[in-house]
Amino acid sequence: MLNLEQYHTWVFDCDGVILNSNHLKIEAYYATAKNFGANDQQAQALVDYHIKLGGISRFVKFEYFLKQILKQPFTQDDVDFLLQDFGREVRKRLASCEIASGLQALREKTAASNWLVISGGDQEELRAIFAERKLSSLFDGGIFGSPDNKDEIMARETGRENIRRPAIFIGDSRYDHESSSRAGLDFVFLHKWTDFPGWQAYCASQDIATLPDINALLTHTC
Structure with missing residues (x-):
């Protein structure tokens, strides 16, 4: 059981947590590679x-795609093409994908806390999508993504006191758990939309709390 009111800060991953977008990202990576x-x-x-x-x-x-899969030189022009094309492929898919139900209710139950998104996705792309999907207002602590990685973002936002402990990270990947643990945050793994194939064994081995989705956070509280 979670005590929602104990946390000063809530940090959320995006894909597979807020948006049902993991499978769409897979489609976008495949399409981008083919376009290249x-x-x-x-x-x-x-x-x-x-x-x-x-x-x-x-x-x-x-x-990795350029160097290890295609075995070709790593050039800025190629990277720019891949990033721009991938961004187009992602945006057209995320414009209409499913949003996690229960977000607004959880926001109301944790009204005194600070909410952030920390994702591996492109930061400007994330902010544009969240604005378009009318989600930005939920995350008063900000929406953050690459090129900075999650470890860097959490360290920076902790230093700014934008992340205040006790804090909790809601994620759906091994890296979400590892980076949040390094930052000293509690962690809950949501599995309904995850694309992490070994999540059951990993979560069991690490004694990680698991729930299916955001709605389940509302019902597993004290």
């Missing part, structure tokens, strides 16, 4: 790497 000229096997290799590194910035994934 990759064959089906190479495009799938990028998707596999993306799934393996859930929550990690797209910059890291595209560097």
